Amino acid sequence: MLQIERASFAPHRQSTAKSLRLSLASSFQSVWVAEKNEGGTNRIVGAAVLYPHKNRLRIYSIAVDPACRGEGLGNAFMSKIREIAENRGCREISLEADASDTRLVNWYTQQGFTFLKTLPDYYAPGEHAVRMTARLV
Numbered sequence: 001m002l003q004i005e006r007a008s009f010a011p012h013r014q015s016t017a018k019s020l021r022l023s024l025a026s027s028f029q030s031v032w033v034a035e036k037n038e039g040g041t042n043r044i045v046g047a048a049v050l051y052p053h054k055n056r057l058r059i060y061s062i063a064v065d066p067a068c069r070g071e072g073l074g075n076a077f078m079s080k081i082r083e084i085a086e087n088r089g090c091r092e093i094s095l096e097a098d099a100s101d102t103r104l105v106n107w108y109t110q111q112g113f114t115f116l117k118t119l120p121d122y123y124a125p126g127e128h129a130v131r132m133t134a135r136l137v
């Protein structure tokens with residue numbers, strides 16, 4: 001998971017080994033991974049960290065190994081996350097995304113998310129995020 005973090009996010013946006021361990025040990029957060037069997041060995045190729053809140057499931061982090069992107073794993077994660085949220089009786093799923101990453105924001109839009117608000121300087125000075133939500137029926 002740490003390798004995927006390092007390959008996916010700038011250093012100041014990465015979860016540390018300590019925070020990943022805390023997520024894995026947490027009774028509040030849930031961590032989901034995608035594994036690929038390569039030569040008889042399973043390797044983690046994607047991970048999502050979820051924070052359940054009252055009526056809302058927050059995607060804290062989602063990332064796929066760069067070598068495995070574009071193969072549908074992100075879509076599979078989003079389907080699973082939607083299923084988890086529905087099973088918990090949540091009314092919505094929320095996330096924060098890099099406001100300057102048009103491809104990512106478009107992907108979330110395709111996944112049914114809509115823009116809620118801009119979070120100025122969310123990652124660092126000048127690095128804004130957008131909060132997006134998907135309503136569940």
Ligand SMILES: CC(C)(COP(=O)(O)OP(=O)(O)OC[C@H]1O[C@@H](n2cnc3c(N)ncnc32)[C@H](O)[C@@H]1OP(=O)(O)O)[C@@H](O)C(=O)NCCC(=O)NCCS
Nearest residue numbers: 008062063064069070071072073074075096097103104107
């Ligand atoms: C966003 C991400 C999880 C999607 O996972 P994935 O397994 O590539 O997703 P899928 O194969 O199901 O769908 C591919 C779509 O993801 C979108 N996408 C967004 N960012 C992308 C990226 N950096 N690389 C590839 N696809 C990306 C594209 O729209 C792509 O559709 P296209 O092939 O028609 O262009 C993955 O690209 C990733 O880990 N990005 C870096 C980490 C990140 O930004 N996470 C979100 C934090 S809020």
